[in-house]
Amino acid sequence: MNKTQRVSPVVLKGTPAKTKNINNWEIVMEYEGEGDGPYLIDLTHKQRFDLQDSNLAGQNPFQMTIPEMPGNSLLDKGILINRMNNTQASIYNFGETAVAMPDDSGFTDVTEATLFVALVGKNIFSICEKLTTLDFMDPEKKAPFLFQGPFSHVPCQIVTLSKDIDNPGLVITCSRGYGRDMIHAVLGAGKEFGLKPAGEEKFNDFIKNL
């Protein structure tokens, strides 16, 4: 066997209507009968990097400035940078094409060590309220912003991308090993709101409309 196979820890029940193989990930672009939201979307194949440096101000990954305050995020041209603490930031690539990790010893590619899902559409914050005490509607927080905290009792990074009532959305990442139970908990909490799995096209549309 000489072909790399990448497998997401997220398994969503649904019949794929359109799939695509990107960089050895088998990705569902669309499911049958996705409905009109809210949606749970597996983004585990999207690149994620961790950056640690005692002088983060001196780093400009992807020609972007890392936010100064922990908890603040910056989204530009499909790249999201989240300031975690004094010495650490996380970087997500929402773009449809892969980018090369910057050539610096402070960067680590954590794509295959973590799961990555998005919640998009109406009532997503009501679903989140059942799983965490974190306050996504805090009026002092302007999207995009990062929470580091428990979601369904699992330490996660949660980035709220939009609080807009017509187009809300957030992404969640945590250790890969929690994949099955995390999805079970989110789908269980979202059942009363009609939460359904959706393909990546729904997320791409969401990002384009931000």
Place this chain on the structure above:
Amino acid sequence: MALTITCPVCGKRNGYEFKYGGEEKGPRPEEKDLDPRAWCDYVHMNKCVAGVQEEWWFHKDGCGSWFTILRDTTTNLEIEKKEAQNDEQV
């Protein structure tokens, strides 16, 4: 009473997100000429204050920071540092 703790990075959060790290005991003693009893006292002996004490906490479910707060052990409530200073002056 539910304990809330203010993390310097994440802000005020539910106490269940944190792990207790013990009383603040000042800097580690110099190892030179340190007798075992003094070391043992530093490591194991606590003041167990009934009132406000400074203590270490770890944000295990959040940002992973170690930091100190002031907590009133009789009410299990975090005390703001300014508030504690005012109490000392009275």
